[in-house]
Amino acid sequence: MNTLIAKNLNILIDFLAKRDLTALSPDELQAKYKINQADLLILFGGSIPEGTDVFAKAHQQNIAKNYLLVGGAGHTTEALRQKMQSSLADIDISTKSEAEIFALYLKNKYNITDCLLETKSTNCGNNITNALELLKNLDLKPKSIIFMQDATMQNRMDAGFRKYCPCDTTLINYATYKVHFTVQNDKLCLEQNNIWQMWNIDKYIELLMGEIPRLTDNINGYGPQGKDFIAHVDIPQEVHSAYQYLYQHLNIKTRQANSLYATK
Structure with missing residues (x-):
């Protein structure tokens, strides 16, 4: 069974774990979308910490012109704080938003300091609407957006973008991980x-x-x-x-x- x-x-x-690229790289962008760089890369709160490293590696390859971290406090925030605290041992993150935690980690480990932050959203819905409002206020009108979310929620994030984003925007999914199940010694486990x-x-x-x-x-x-x-x-x-x-x-x-x- x-x-x-x-x-x-x-x-x-x-x-659920939608990925429109086989790898998050300029070469893959060029091969599929005929661009070397997206206008915007977004990492959404809700992702496990692995997402920050995937985001950082893409940043190091100049995958986008602008970078945005999105997330206030929601049902996943306390778990994120607990998981990230050991990597930010000298910083109290007990009251930090998900976007702020991501930003602190990226600065400490990768010296990445150029990310925009959205820190008020509390769920997948206003993750998107608040992010788009922030871009509007900054007069940023990206024509191509790569967005990253936890593998379990990436499809829902895609559906949210399709509802709220201008129809002429190229939307590119990249779930932060994709891990399948297997069976070993008749026991269900992760690969x-x-x-x-x-x-x-x-x-x-x-x-x-x-x-x-x-x-x-x-x-x-x-x-x-x-x-x-x-x-x-x-x-x-x-x-x-x-x-x-x-x-x-x-x-x-x-x-x-x-x-x-x-x-x-």
Whole structure:
């Protein structure tokens, strides 16, 4: 059974962890979009700390003309503070926003100091609207935006951008990591990885499962037919089937239930 669970979890991962580039590099930008540099690279709060290193490596390659860190305080902030504190041992970050924590880390480790900060947003929705408002106030009108979020939330971030961003903007997804499940000795586990502060298995599964009800465009979801927080998302039948299988076989309590899948 664990083999089927792993297979279906990996279907969710491939759907949610959107990456429009095989690598975050000028060569890949040129190959796919015919540009060597994007106008803007954004790292959103909600990502595990690994995202800051991925962001820094892209910055070192001059992947964008401008850089933005987005995140105030939300349900992931305290976990981020705990995970990042050891890397910022001489700095009290107990009251810092996610964007400020990212900025401190990037300065301390990489001497990156040129990032714009948005520190008031509290969720994926106003992550985007606040970021766009900041760009408007600074008279920045990027025609190409690379945006990075936790793998579990990247698809939802894409749907938010599609709702609020000007239609002539090239939107480029790059989830900060992509880790699949495997089975070893008949035990479900994550494939070998060096991801810094990767979610534990139970939390990772909870986050993956919680996204499908949000993205489903019905009265309970976040799409136009529901809360209207995001643009419509086409969810392949394969993904719906994977979710239904996992819902029936795993005892996972997600942050939002959806009666569409209630079978008990």
